[in-house]
Amino acid sequence: MSTSLIIVIVIGVLLAGVFFWLIASYNSLVAVRNRYQNAFAQIDVQLQRRFDLIPNLIETVKKYMSHERETLEAVVAARSMAQAGLNAAKAQPGNPEVMAQLSTSEGQLNSVLGRLLAVAEGYPDLKASQNMMQLSEELTSTENKVAFARQGFNDSAMIYNTKRETFPTMIAAGIFGFKQASLLEIPVEKRHLVQEAPKVQF
Amino acid sequence: MNDNGYGNPQVSAVNFFEYQNKARRGTLRLSILFIFGVALTVVAVNLLVMVSLAFIYNMPLEDIPTLLIKGYFTKALIWATLSVLLVVGVMSLYRIVSLRGGGGEIARQLGGVQVPEDVQEFTLRRYRNVVEEIAIASGVPMPELYVLENEPGINAFAAGNKPENTVIGVTRGALNQLNREELQAVIAHEFSHIANGDMRINLRFVGIIFGIMGLGIIAGWIMRISLRRGKDGIPTLIFGLVLLIIGYVGVLFGKIIKAGISRQREYLADASAVQFTRQSRGLSGALMKISGVPAGAKLRDHKDKAQEFGHMLFGKGVSSIFATHPPMLKRIQRLNPNISKEDLENMKEHWAQQPPNGYLEDVALGFAAEAPSYPPRQPAQQSGQGQPYPQPNQGQLYPQPSQGQPYPQPNQGRPYPQPGQGQSYPQPSQGQPYPQPNQGQLYPQANRFSNLQTRSVNKKQENPILTTNH
Numbered sequence: 001m002s003t004s005l006i007i008v009i010v011i012g013v014l015l016a017g018v019f020f021w022l023i024a025s026y027n028s029l030v031a032v033r034n035r036y037q038n039a040f041a042q043i044d045v046q047l048q049r050r051f052d053l054i055p056n057l058i059e060t061v062k063k064y065m066s067h068e069r070e071t072l073e074a075v076v077a078a079r080s081m082a083q084a085g086l087n088a089a090k091a092q093p094g095n096p097e098v099m100a101q102l103s104t105s106e107g108q109l110n111s112v113l114g115r116l117l118a119v120a121e122g123y124p125d126l127k128a129s130q131n132m133m134q135l136s137e138e139l140t141s142t143e144n145k146v147a148f149a150r151q152g153f154n155d156s157a158m159i160y161n162t163k164r165e166t167f168p169t170m171i172a173a174g175i176f177g178f179k180q181a182s183l184l185e186i187p188v189e190k191r192h193l194v195q196e197a198p199k200v201q202f
Numbered sequence: 203m204n205d206n207g208y209g210n211p212q213v214s215a216v217n218f219f220e221y222q223n224k225a226r227r228g229t230l231r232l233s234i235l236f237i238f239g240v241a242l243t244v245v246a247v248n249l250l251v252m253v254s255l256a257f258i259y260n261m262p263l264e265d266i267p268t269l270l271i272k273g274y275f276t277k278a279l280i281w282a283t284l285s286v287l288l289v290v291g292v293m294s295l296y297r298i299v300s301l302r303g304g305g306g307e308i309a310r311q312l313g314g315v316q317v318p319e320d321v322q323e324f325t326l327r328r329y330r331n332v333v334e335e336i337a338i339a340s341g342v343p344m345p346e347l348y349v350l351e352n353e354p355g356i357n358a359f360a361a362g363n364k365p366e367n368t369v370i371g372v373t374r375g376a377l378n379q380l381n382r383e384e385l386q387a388v389i390a391h392e393f394s395h396i397a398n399g400d401m402r403i404n405l406r407f408v409g410i411i412f413g414i415m416g417l418g419i420i421a422g423w424i425m426r427i428s429l430r431r432g433k434d435g436i437p438t439l440i441f442g443l444v445l446l447i448i449g450y451v452g453v454l455f456g457k458i459i460k461a462g463i464s465r466q467r468e469y470l471a472d473a474s475a476v477q478f479t480r481q482s483r484g485l486s487g488a489l490m491k492i493s494g495v496p497a498g499a500k501l502r503d504h505k506d507k508a509q510e511f512g513h514m515l516f517g518k519g520v521s522s523i524f525a526t527h528p529p530m531l532k533r534i535q536r537l538n539p540n541i542s543k544e545d546l547e548n549m550k551e552h553w554a555q556q557p558p559n560g561y562l563e564d565v566a567l568g569f570a571a572e573a574p575s576y577p578p579r580q581p582a583q584q585s586g587q588g589q590p591y592p593q594p595n596q597g598q599l600y601p602q603p604s605q606g607q608p609y610p611q612p613n614q615g616r617p618y619p620q621p622g623q624g625q626s627y628p629q630p631s632q633g634q635p636y637p638q639p640n641q642g643q644l645y646p647q648a649n650r651f652s653n654l655q656t657r658s659v660n661k662k663q664e665n666p667i668l669t670t671n672h
Contacts, residue, residue: 042338141331148339
């Protein structure tokens with residue numbers, strides 16, 4: 001009688017332990033998953049910020065370099081293309097084709113922006129203007145933010161994946177069906193675009 | 203520097219995770235040691251109680267083990283253990299709660315001024331931007347920003363024990379003298395203290411050490427009461443004295459272990475800063491500037507507070523077993539093993555004549571547009587109350603500490619070194635015997651610093667020797 005009671009109690013305690021452990025594992029997995037999903041949203045936010053800066057840049061630059069109409073128009077065109085790419089990516093996040101489209105238009109925008117900044121080197125008045133100084137700081141910062149958002153996404157996706165794949169949380173991840181997060185990579189065929197992109201001359 | 207057990211002794215953009223794990227293991231080891239130390243204190247008090255009881259009941263000391271096994275002391279020991287834990291626990295909690303203020307409070311005590319979100323002044327704007335960048339890289343919510351306007355030294359801190367009330371502060375000296383990359387690295391270092399929960403860890407240890415000190419305080423009371431009782435009080439006086447010694451030995455070891463943990467967290471934060479920025483040049487550059495510039499990492503105002511909050515500052519010079527930070531050179535060499543003591547000395551001499559200017563370095567590196575009229579804001583002459591943002595004082599270029607402090611002003615009366623006008627980069631004045639084997643290079647050493655620096659500097663100076671390099 002008393003031994004069976006003890007066995008029942010022991011089993012009950014063990015079951016309760018497993019139950020609470022499962023809850024804890026599930027919650028921690030959700031926490032890291034939300035973190036990497038939020039990091040993904042950051043990339044969009046920062047790309048948009050970058051697009052929003054470009055009209056300011058054009059406005060500032062226009063006063064000084066009216067002769068460079070072509071370059072300016074190329075920037076405006078590349079910006080609206082990249083914006084369209086971003087909108088498409090927002091509508092279907094994770095769709096590989098749309099993501100590839102976005103990275104292509106991003107690369108083009110980078111390249112024409114690089115050209116614009118290179119041309120601006122030839123205008124000392126422009127370079128010395130307070131506006132340009134601040135814009136250049138904002139552009140640098142936004143570039144960094146885009147890069148850091150990607151990097152932050154990859155870092156947090158890695159933490160999530162490690163948690164998902166290591167013992168003992170992998171058991172809970174298996175039970176609740178947590179899927180692997182895929183890291184952001186630049187596809188091989190697009191790599192040349194990124195490598196060529198920023199051409200700033202001195 | 204090959205004592206880390208890895209093939210590559212350098213923290214770089216590829217192996218920072220290894221270094222983070224190493225620092226975390228170090229923290230764990232020391233924490234276990236700390237718990238062990240607290241347990242040892244309890245054991246020591248128990249021994250004291252047993253010896254005292256033996257004394258009271260006139261039992262020979264060698265009988266203690268047998269009496270212990272027979273269970274004579276059990277009740278007394280349980281009481282002793284419980285009261286020690288109670289004293290330590292209550293005192294620790296009291297201390298932790300009293301130190302629990304938000305980070306903003308600490309920042310203001312150090313003389314910090316909050317930086318508003320829509321700030322326009324250039325260096326502050328850049329500071330805000332850099333913090334936003336690292337917030338994104340680290341996934342930590344944006345903290346409140348403070349600047350210590352009156353401090354010409356290079357330092358930074360993160361304060362607050364919860365993500366909601368965390369603040370980050372930097373000195374004016376850091377904003378003016380660090381370039382963008384270096385400022386970013388310093389901020390990333392502070393962010394990793396937030397991300398790794400270091401302030402909370404530190405708070406816990408401070409609390410427990412204070413708790414152990416509580417034993418000493420109680421011992422003090424016992425001794426005072428015993429003294430009043432004259433001859434009859436001698437036994438309790440001895441009891442109190444031994445308890446006092448146990449308490450203070452506990453505090454001493456606690457402090458040494460806490461400092462060890464603090465140093466591990468610094469290495470962890472350095473490695474995490476490399477994770478967030480994916481480069482180690484900025485951090486090693488910032489550390490070099492701290493150890494090289496005349497004002498160093500010192501906080502000129504609020505010295506007492508700086509002492510109290512020393513553990514959460516970015517840089518600190520003293521090296522001892524009580525030091526909260528590892529030695530500067532060791533930190534630098536973990537990031538860039540090519541830097542030697544002599545290099546640091548060289549830079550020190552160089553910066554003594556020409557303090558570094560972060561903005562001009564950015565221009566040289568191509569990170570910022572040139573703006574010859576750019577006037578960096580200066581720390582005010584005295585602690586300026588009432589005036590939240592001191593006006594940039596024209597004509598005066600470098601942080602000016604209070605009178606009597608030997609702070610070199612190499613370019614009094616000289617106009618601001620202007621980029622693109624022949625002399626774009628900090629250069630020792632002509633005719634001065636400044637030991638610089640490789641002219642035109644930012645750091646006096648053929649190290650792995652990027653070509654970008656040499657190239658851009660070289661371009662501006664039109665140095666014929668260096669052009670052949672490319």
